[in-house]
Amino acid sequence: MVENQIRNTQQPSRAAEIVPAIDLKGVSKSFGPVQANKDINLTVKRNSIHGIVGENGAGKSTLMSILYGFYKADAGDIFVHGKKVQIKDSSHALDLGIGMVHQHFMLVENFTVLENIILGAEGDPLLAASKAAAREELARLAKDYGLNVDPDAIIEDLSVGQEQRVEILKALYRGADVLILDEPTGVLTPTEADQLFRILEQLRDEGKTIILITHKLREIMAITDTVSVMRRGTMVGTVATKDTSPDKLAEMMVGRHVLLKVEKTAAQPGEKVLEVDGLSVTDDIGVPRVKNVSFDVRAGEIVGIAGVAGNGQSQLLEAISGMFNPLLGEIRINGKKIKFDGDGVADEVRRMGLAHVPEDRHKMGLVTTFEEWENSMLGYDDDQKFGNGPFLSVKAAREDAIKRIEMFDIRPQNPRLKTANFSGGNQQKIVLAREMDRDLDILIVGQPTRGVDIGAIEFIHKQIIKLRDEGKAVLLVSVELDEVRSLSDRVLVMFDGEIVTELAPTASEKEFGLAMAGLDPAQQ
Amino acid sequence: MSARQPLPSWALNVLMPAMNVLLALIVGGLAVAMIGENPIQAMQVLAYGAFGSGYGLGFTLHYATSLTFTGLAVAVAFHSGLFNIGGEGQAYVAGLGAIMMALWLDHTHWVFVLVGATVGAMTLGALWAAIPGYLQAKRGSHIVITTIMFNFIASALMSYMLAQVITNPGSNAETRTIAETGRIPLLSEYFEFFKHSPVNIMLFFGVVALIGVYILLWRTKLGFKIRTLGQNPEAARYAGISAVSIIVIAMAISGALAGMMAVNEAVSVQKRLVVGYVQGFGFIGIAVAFMGRAHPVGIVLAAILFGALYQGGSELAFVMPAVPSELVVVIQALVILFSGAMDEMFKPVLERVFGAFRSKPQADKAAEIEEA
Amino acid sequence: MGIEDIIPLLNSSVRFAVPLLLACLAGLYSERSGIVDIGLEGKMLGAAFAAAAVAALSGNVWYGMLAAIFVSVCMSMIHAIASINLRGNQVISGVALNFLALGGTVFIGHSIFKRGGTTPNLSKDERIGPIDLPFAAEIGQVPVIGPIYEQLISGHSIIVYFAFAAVPITAWVLMKTRFGLRLRAVGENPKALDTAGISVFLLRYQALIITGVLCGVAGAYLSTSQGANFSENMTAGRGFIALAALIFAKWKPWNALWTCLLFGVLSAAQIRLQGVEFPLIGEVPVQFIQALPYVLTVVLLAGFIGRAVPPKAVGQPYVKER
Amino acid sequence: PALIYDAAGKNDKSFNEMAWNGAKAYAEATGNSYQDLEIQTDAQREQALRRFAQQGASPIVVPGFTWSEPLTVVAQEFPDTHFAIIDSVVDLPNVRSVLFKEQEGSFLVGVLAAMKSETGTIGYVTAFDFPLLQAFGCGYVQGAKAANADITVLQNFIGTDFGAFNDINTAGEVGRSQLERGADVVYAAAGAAGEGALQAAADAGKYGIGVDSNQNYLFPGSMLSSMVKRVDVAVQAAFTDEMNGAWTSGIQVLGLAEGGVGAAVDEHNEPLLSDEMKAALADYTAKINSGEIVVHDYRSDNSCPVS
């Protein structure tokens, strides 16, 4: 409170001090068999930044979706600025000044920014007027908060960072004074994240109230005033940020002690496993994405690729894993060249000893409508152990799946459950279990912990290190700079399709910052 | 907690479909009443005509066999992510392959005719479906357009073949009849029970096809690849599955299945090929496939249901001539509507009913059953 | 082949194109809102019957038109209930409507007119006849453009002008109005609309009503303007062609116009090419000529049109809570 | 007695409806009743025949060549039942096969068309490429050429399968296209769809020729004539012969001479026919009956000497 006042530029009214912006009492919600929220109480002070943390599937998104009127609570009361309300639907929530930036963005991909902004808030039946109005308002917001995006850009062409700005602008355009952000930084680079936080603080200082869901305790500690912890659909507790620490929070979340920093010994690199030579990749629409990239990864080392999202990492991964034919250059695994002919050499590449954990599990790594055991053999179904000849041995496959479920502690422990019904964290584990637990020579991993809670992060990091210590080669791509630095033995920084430099993980934030901006620190 | 409870599987998979079909029959009955006929009697006749005698059953099964083939065809394509509206044309063109083999071999022995016609039918059917498949995979030509177009093209092609090429002077746009020696036996030749009904050896082929498709889709690696592609093309790419070859293969299988109808109808029963012999069975196959949830068990049930409606319908035409024969089509439509498209209509109601009767723990068990 | 041959050809093309165009636009509204509609055929057939039957009974074709629209909209609402409220399979629902129309028209038609589904012939004033645009005769005297105006532009059924007007109107609605914006959004990402506080259900219902109206007009055109009575299954697959045209047109109104006109021209030309001696080839079997429109469609598609990307959410029922 | 219609159904306003009329005529003339039935699928044909045979109906008349196969089967099962098939031959002791010389009737309307035409171009619209329908067209052309050696006859098909018999709109466009290409008489042999073409002719103030039943009443003033095919006579005859115990099996060919086919002349089209035309009708009728003119039957060799 005290520091609030110090920090606040404008003095909040007395009323605001006592009347909380949001007050949830005994809120419960269940989806069929799944009880997502059990009797939740939550109080959010006016013009404060309130953090919410919790494991995957803890019920954070659901609780916020209820507050935003997207879902209806089965029980419980909602008070907004002290007034008891029955939030009928999202438009009602918006009228009450509650805006939400969803975890999975709610944008129409082939619309312009402007169209997305006005959608649902058009005003009169013809668009012309409202569009003009929106333009001005956007200009104003851009000026006030440095939230600038080209109003006529098509969403598809924007980076995730920009997409998120659009989401925030949507909320502000609708005059939200309570702003909910669900895992906003999951997809952002450190720089983007910092920009976002500056904006959030500015909003708070102007009297808005912000609820921030995140899996990253660093962020919680950095900008929240208060933090609430959820576990398995219940509210474990709410504390003032200044009175707590990452380890305490982690323990509250998971219910046990967790190591937050990765412990690893020095690497003993062996001979080259993966060699990339003058690789250039051009995407379907002819845009060059990877430009003459060369590097190699040795047995027993983890090579990290740092960089802002959208600088060619994805295309690099796709080329190496045989999913996409590169334009020029060659890739060798254990000295054997990958022959790109026709569509889908990914299976051959796998047989050469490469395992691939894709960046986006929902889009690529999993068929969410399949049962868990089916996903646990995706890409390896031709293996002898899954049945000989053309036939598939369901029995063998399920036994194999159970083995992996136990080894990677995937929950619920049911190979017959539809994959969509696993939480994101567990979905990620299914992919890791499939790719890591086999005799591979090199593992390439994209965004291994995106959207995954710390309990799972700790586990995943351990597994990657273990693999390295068994003398496997690992290529790690992540937009989480911390992650890259703490896991890798060498770090390559990628910018605009090129590898600008190689840095030691111990290099300073500043050096990385420069490199990721495309400037080789060596030359500075 | 609301009073709703998740339904046990028997309620979901037996009770609800039954209620849907019943509703369809009731509405159909209203139509009958509308024109001043006795609906109860009509429904009795319908049911008796379809199942009441070995003879009626024979017809029902014969129609069901054809529908099983066209239904499975749609289902296989569907699992690879493609909507094959072309069953009608594929079955039609397949008739050409079937009959030409049959007429070529009919002086030998019916076994050769059976094998030859089957091969011929499956080959042409597969071809007629694989082309749209290839165009989809390679050129991105939308399969729905191409299969629709191929239906029309098939009609023109067959009109040409039957009127100008393999025609037989004196008779009308149809091939000559298969010689006695080469006629595929009807079951009635072995079972008096089926006397005078067209059900024939292809019935067993239908059963084989059902099991075959099940094994293909859920017990082979090809099937796994087909389903992966159908459910998530990106994941298929990630897994190194070649979309082009899988699509072409899936469509070929689909067409081959549709083609089997030719052997059941044209070769075995009509013993010759006549213009437009498919008579819409290809289109009903779409309904059969979707109502059967693209699963062999569902498909066989749907096929029998529709077969029964056809056969019961013709019985109705004898017994109650005042009822226009189109009533059957109307009832078919209602069945498709209620048990196909509106299949969850009664779910909320039932959930409340069950909720009222059952205590929490049981409900949870049911929930688990449902989830697994 | 001079202008005096071309104009009739084009007139015929227009008459072929109009029902396709109306049905195609109907499908456009439905599918842009995220609802697959393979029931266009059935709606047209039902409407064609209603129009012919009511016109014959009342002697007033406009009552027929209203009946057509009413029937088609009702069918569209069945589709709406199945696919929006009950989250049923939209393809099955469409198939069901097609069969319902196929059987229902004859069932009812026969019980009323006792002539196996066909309705009595409509006299000239019981039909929607051609109308002459202002000064058709006068301008007709002007060389070249004269005949074009008098014979090609003028002298069509009001429905023809309606159909052509529907194209720019649809384009305008889609791009320039609130409804259009929301319609496009709901077909791409209904959740985005829902979270913006707009009812997905309501919007889709509105779209399907428009679909019903347009199919109704298309059906009325077949049985009371281009033709003069109803006959069993008289749509003869036009609904499916329209569906193909919609995809061919990549769900865009102007493309829809060109596609349907193209198909109209091919159909009209096909008739005139039957039995014609071609240089070099000689006379081609008539069936090959008859297949021409369909074959060319496939060729064009594979050759030039390429991949058509449907509205993202099309076909999937909107489920809020899994 | 019983009558089982072909797929098009008893209300097709042509072939099957004629058969129905015959049955009705029999009922009126004798006061006896008859049974009839429409079928849905081909598989029902045998079923229907057998049903009536078991019920003891005799004779059982089936109009349409598609009946030949099922009839062959069932007629053998019921040697004591009498059957009659129209438009096809089933060579069995208890079956009467009735054939019509459509080409002869078509010849006559061809003559009328050629004589009526001022443009020197006439048209023939039919459902699809199908021997029976080709036979109509071939006779029509022969007649036209006989009356006017250098007449042009446009021949067009509506579709490629039985669906064409219902596609009124395309039929209309086909008719129009012929009119636009200079035809001023259109002969439509396409079941229900035929009306589309006749309508087009009427709308354009040109002439149409109907088929099977006398369709002159449809568009008085623009119907030049109708090529009537007296299926009704055949059906009524079969019924009455049985009643009078005068049943005869074997092939019965009904041509012009037997009054089985002809060009309908009634109050509706009388005014349109000039005296020369009537004279020509009589003249050619005589020549054909006398055998002086033999009208080629397309079905005999699946080809037509003239076009």
Ligand SMILES: Nc1ncnc2c1ncn2[C@@H]1O[C@H](COP(=O)(O)OP(=O)(O)OP(=O)(O)O)[C@@H](O)[C@H]1O
């Ligand atoms: N739309 C839905 N339908 C059914 N069940 C759902 C739905 N959304 C969430 N759930 C259930 O509610 C639980 C809570 O989900 P929620 O999304 O709130 O978790 P979360 O805390 O946001 O997880 P994450 O940190 O991964 O986003 C999930 O475990 C899931 O079982």
Ligand SMILES: Nc1ncnc2c1ncn2[C@@H]1O[C@H](COP(=O)(O)OP(=O)(O)OP(=O)(O)O)[C@@H](O)[C@H]1O
């Ligand atoms: N069909 C379903 N039934 C029950 N629960 C579901 C279903 N689909 C998803 N869930 C739950 O909903 C929650 C939210 O879904 P979501 O896909 O956002 O998971 P997530 O943990 O947020 O993954 P990510 O962080 O990658 O988005 C997840 O925790 C998952 O357990």
Ligand SMILES: [Mg+2]
């Ligand atoms: Mg969440």
Ligand SMILES: [Mg+2]
């Ligand atoms: Mg998440």
